[in-house]
Amino acid sequence: MNRYEKVFSTIESCEDAIVDYAVNLVRFPTTSGNEKGAQAYVKTIMTDLAFDPIDMWEPDIEKMHNHPAFISKRKDFKGSPNVVGILRGTGGGKSLILNSHIDIVPEGDPDQWHYPPFGGIVENGVIYGRGISDMKGTKAAIFGAIQALRKANIRVKGDITVQSVIEEETGSAGTLACALKGYQADAAIIPEPSGFKICPAQQGSSWFRIHVRGKSAHAGQRYLGVNAITKSTRVLTAIKTFEDHINKEYTSFLYKNVPIPFAINIGNIKGGEWPSTVPEHVVIEGRMGVPPGLSLNDAWEMFERWIKTETANETWLAENQPTVEWFGAHWGPAQIDPNHAIVKTATEAYSKVCETSPKIAGTPWATDGRILTEFADTPALVFGPGTSAHCPDEFMKIKDLICYAKILAAIIIDWCETDAL
């Protein structure tokens, strides 16, 4: 039995531990500001697995404000610690960062769930819950792989750094804090749910807020006013045609066969305040995907110009132009060389476990990988199991987690290197 077979079989025997990690993590409702308990739990896992040092700290927002990639609406990160643990290698070998965020998006309408969002229910080999796929399941798989390597007595040369970070969903402040503390490595894996696709490119994204103005009047004489909700449907149409445009102009082999490579989502709408009054103001918020190769600034400028042009053929909107704000979170696109050694290592590890070739692609969303690639001198590859995220009944198959833990173990063995057998 070679090293790989040994660790793979050990991972299979660790299945209960991996599921336990995953289920326990899901039961912490770690929306922004509520990560502390889960991170304390992560620290205990690291302690059990002999990580040393383990660094748990609340990032100092004052020290981050001036960084060009800093984004946050928070006043401070009190109660929201990062946890970084290092497993020192035996010396030599390449180092690796395994980065996963602990924060989750809100669970949405509980009525749309068949499982309690924070119940950590396991049924027919599937774990359900907010964050299981994005990305607590793979955090469990990371620890499963490391536990199995220990049990199989396989030590590697390079250092392994595990980062459990806050604030990914709101702009990457947690990973930025890691970068600013000096954490780096020869490569990083971001196990976001790419459906086992190996992603050297990740699209950027930016939140927008559009204000549409109307003119109020009494409902019964609505013809004396201008309905901002009705007018906003033209803006929705303009957003759609911009999405068509950007996907025609920016194409990449990494996004072939994707229905909408660079999607624009209308995330929420709010307007009017009284059923019997013609509404004078609508706010639309959403998320624009930004193709690798297009800067955020250029994307912003193109979008603003498009909305202006596409609504200018309507008299009221031409005179009362919708305004665009870029608020809250934005993430630039990023990519590493598709021929980078970490891509090759991940590809081979996948093939070893799955006995087939993986797909090489770009992500449909931004990740913390950009911060590592651009600001921590650590080329980051996005690669993880699962596909569901930000939806009711978010789930992860246990067999995919076990498979992914095996692939991670193989990546660690190959990238960080062991002594020859």
Next chain:
Amino acid sequence: MNRYEKVFSTIESCEDAIVDYAVNLVRFPTTSGNEKGAQAYVKTIMTDLAFDPIDMWEPDIEKMHNHPAFISKRKDFKGSPNVVGILRGTGGGKSLILNSHIDIVPEGDPDQWHYPPFGGIVENGVIYGRGISDMKGTKAAIFGAIQALRKANIRVKGDITVQSVIEEETGSAGTLACALKGYQADAAIIPEPSGFKICPAQQGSSWFRIHVRGKSAHAGQRYLGVNAITKSTRVLTAIKTFEDHINKEYTSFLYKNVPIPFAINIGNIKGGEWPSTVPEHVVIEGRMGVPPGLSLNDAWEMFERWIKTETANETWLAENQPTVEWFGAHWGPAQIDPNHAIVKTATEAYSKVCETSPKIAGTPWATDGRILTEFADTPALVFGPGTSAHCPDEFMKIKDLICYAKILAAIIIDWCETDAL
């Protein structure tokens, strides 16, 4: 100088008092639940003008719950008194109710106002402020007319009852409380801002709430979800075609030349909660106009069926039907005989003051008149100056108030009767 000329000239000399009443009333921000101070002020005016009795009471919600016309979201009416004052006539003659509400709709976005909504600013002969037109200006005109009749030593035979009521904007509970206390008369005038049109008919209206469902997903893969905001635009279209339909089916000479006699307003919309998540739920609220001659129940049933039919040609909506609720306020339509004596009296009074014939029409909105007509045995006519309501820079021209006070005085003289000169 005859009685009319005498009271008209007295009203002109009372202009400052009328403007004072109006400005003071506007300065009370009497949204639902906040009427107490303004009503206390109304009571002092009534006391000064020798109304007796004056009845100021907080309606007992327990006694109203079972009435078919009762609507309110409030738990009680603490802090929200009605005020009713009676000026006893000398005996004989016909009695008259003058009914105006003290509550206002919210002021909306203050940035859309050039004048402070509760400032009671007077500029170039115009009073600005929330509620001046709907309907504090005419409350001032009522008291102006009565003050002038006193000063001119004109006493009438019939009783005059002035009702200053709460909760008109939210369903007529204030006027219903007056009806349940037994207040009634031979006719009533509701001085809502009909633009000096004399309105024997008033349309009903009803608030609706429509839920549109989607399916959430991550923004970057929005094609895996169903966007409830995008789907809701089909519902907006269906509402518009229903408005077209109802205005084609229900016509009346009282609504000729009105751009949209029975308007349906989309009042507010709210959906989604996160820019990066495909929204799974949208709520649309609005107000449907109900033509006189159509019952509320029939209107509800027609609307619901229309929304269902018009969205059923879209696969998702056919399987996830939007649901309609009738929440909050609704007012049935109402009408009195266009040949009723009060219509004739008001028409003659208008002609006496304005030296031209008034327009006879139907209102674009519901009023408390329905409660008086249907539940207080008091045929109610809607007739008042001004047209602006529920909008920024709501205004009333002082000359229109003075003109209206004169018409009211003439109506009182003719309807309640004086002894022959």
